[in-house]
Amino acid sequence: MKPQTVPDILPPRGQMAKRLSMLDAGARVFCSEGFAGANIDLIAAEAGVSRQTVYNNFGDKEKLFAAVVGEITDRCTAGAFAVLGTFPDHPKHLETDLTDFAIRFIRNCICDRDGKFLRKLIHMEGERHPELFASWRVGGPGKVWSALAARFARLAFAGFLDIDDPDVAARQFFSLIFTDLQIPALFGEVLSDKEVARSARIAVVTFLRAYGRREAGGETPG
């Protein structure tokens, strides 16, 4: 063990720190001003670097934007899979565990900074430059849905749920989760933990009304 050189990228220092700083500032400015309205000088200032450094690192505005999109989509996909790893495969109390899972998903994938950025980036440039998001579409939502569907299928197999089509159930689960978050999210409103918890709770209640086991009566098993 020679702690002299640190080959790992644990503390992003030096060039990497600047690069991340620029991507971060780029995400902020692009999202709030739009691509055309975004000002490279402002991005450089917010990143704490000179404009020339931005051009040195990314070439031009469009390439910077593409890099920002790549960074955000990667982070969002990683975040979604991280939360997916906390799915309650062996639930003690199904409703509670699913609700907690939903809360984690909302907090880490929808209401967080990257989630907001991703939504805005897609809305801004999804139609004009779909190729920027092509890899995200197949590696992000597509895979996340499949993975969640597999978890639901396992729960159904174990007798916790009554599901015909796990893929449909997975997509509808997300949709129900987002029900009351969509409009506030559009206007950048920050949701309190209480609101998030309430949204998750009523979503899971409805989800279980639709997909919970029929024979075993609802909330009072014992």
Place this chain on the structure above:
Amino acid sequence: MKPQTVPDILPPRGQMAKRLSMLDAGARVFCSEGFAGANIDLIAAEAGVSRQTVYNNFGDKEKLFAAVVGEITDRCTAGAFAVLGTFPDHPKHLETDLTDFAIRFIRNCICDRDGKFLRKLIHMEGERHPELFASWRVGGPGKVWSALAARFARLAFAGFLDIDDPDVAARQFFSLIFTDLQIPALFGEVLSDKEVARSARIAVVTFLRAYGRREAGGETPG
């Protein structure tokens, strides 16, 4: 009957035609280029008027944008209420009638031109200029949800549904309807009638699994 003077505004002619044309072109250009990227010359050209006419009618770019937002939000709200008027208050076959209603809603409020414009406008400027959408928020989704909740409550009272909170059920109904449309809509993809019908169908099936009457068992009553 003196058809010499036409006080009504039935055929939008003259100034009104130009105004609508400008609002229309403005919506197209603002939505595809963003506010900062939108070019007044291009809007004027697409509207078939001179740039000066745009300035004469709306003052400046921001006022034109506000007028576009007002026009689109008004149209979307009106469209939503028009579809709401076709709700099956006395369903012959609940699932079929609700599915048809959902299809009408998708076609006329989500997948139509104004629906697309509204989503983009909100995403672009909702956070920066929430006041532009304040009246829409209370008069649009808020009222539509309430109205749909009232219809569901009536169906529940008539014994067709089993609903605890009609407001929640109404919002979740919309949410389920949009499940499979969100991402394609983001990328401007046009949905076939088949896809729309399928989305509506599986949404209504799940909705009825959650909120259909309990005692009258679903598909396998025996």
Place this chain on the structure above:
DNA sequence: GACGAATTGGACAAGGCTGTCTAAAAAAAT
């Protein structure tokens, strides 16, 4: 400490856009 790479701040040209102004033309109203 010394070297090379990266960074900085500023100046700079080229281009685009907004918003105003004007005189001519067209449209509408009387």
Place this chain on the structure above:
DNA sequence: ATTTTTTTAGACAGCCTTGTCCAATTCGTC
């Protein structure tokens, strides 16, 4: 038919932005 209003095309100033270039400076590393 005439008068009034609206529309048009074009020119124009002012401003902002992108992207490049360059000399001076700082940073990371040996």
